[in-house]
Amino acid sequence: MRFQDLVPVLYQEGRFHGDPVTLGVGGFGRVELMTTLTHGKYYAMKRVSKKLIVAKRQEEHILFEKKILKVIQCDFIILHATFKDTRYIYMVMEFCSGGEIWTKLKERGRFEEPIAVFCTACVVEAFAYLHKNSIMYRDLKPENLLMDVKGYVKLVDFGFAKELVRGEKTYSFVGTPEYIAPEIIKNQGHDYAVDFWSLGVLIFELLVGPPFSSSEPQKIYSKILDGVPKYPPYLSEAAKSIISKLCPRPGQRLGNTKNGIKDVRHHGPCYINFDRFPHDQAKADEEFSDWDRDF
Incomplete structure (x- = not known):
């Protein structure tokens, strides 16, 4: 993946028509919806101000976040690539449409x-x-x-x-x-x-x-x-x-x-949804009338 191959997806209707689609905004920047020039796939791109990172002394946190996300190979954690320019660092992630x-x-x-x-x-x-x-x-x-x-x-x-x-x-x-x-x-x-x-x-x-x-x-x-x-x-x-x-x-x-x-x-035995009862140690009286001969 190359940074220049990514283009913003634009709102197609409403008051923001024609503007880039923003998926979220946080203290350090925003997450925007991107696609490739061939429009083959969608991505979520987190854009964070480098100046703000320095001002808040978060350089180590950001570098560590990149380090762990680059080596992680897990279906439940997502990162595709990272980029930077003079103003921002960018993290390109899987777009989770849900x-x-x-x-x-x-x-x-x-x-x-x-x-x-x-x-x-x-x-x-x-x-x-x-x-x-x-x-x-x-x-x-x-x-x-x-x-x-x-x-x-x-x-x-x-x-x-x-x-x-x-x-x-x-x-x-x-x-x-x-x-x-x-x-x-x-x-x-x-x-x-x-x-x-x-x-x-x-x-x-x-x-x-x-x-x-x-x-x-x-x-x-x-x-x-x-x-x-x-x-x-x-x-x-x-x-x-x-x-x-x-x-x-x-x-x-x-x-x-x-x-x-x-x-x-593996939490929860098979009886987890039943009430608890004390063990009954008393035995019923014996009975010999033979009513149960065909039982």
């Missing part, structure tokens, strides 16, 4: 459990790949999940990702307030376990709504430190089970114990 999970969630209010399970499974596969390659993601949220044309969910935006040797911890305060794990708030040092905490928060948000919300970050942090909120009555036993197992102390989190992420993949 848009953000966040938009769909806003439209629907909450997802049915099978849909939430599918979305979560896609994230788990992305995490499995990243963790195997010694990378923490640290920014899971519905805004960073895009759907491709077939409905598969892809992980985007690796601005907070970090390489970490197993057994070590890092102390930077990063993440989106509603999804930050307690150990980051307490500055106790954190590792891969923070990704599993955020997975539990994501499942809750997909099925119910945000578990920790406020207009003030400090109030959000207080709610997080108080623990996972009450489950509504319509939530299944399986959903309650996985959320509660993803959101305890770091060492006890599902995915962060001996079997690793396999425990998340």
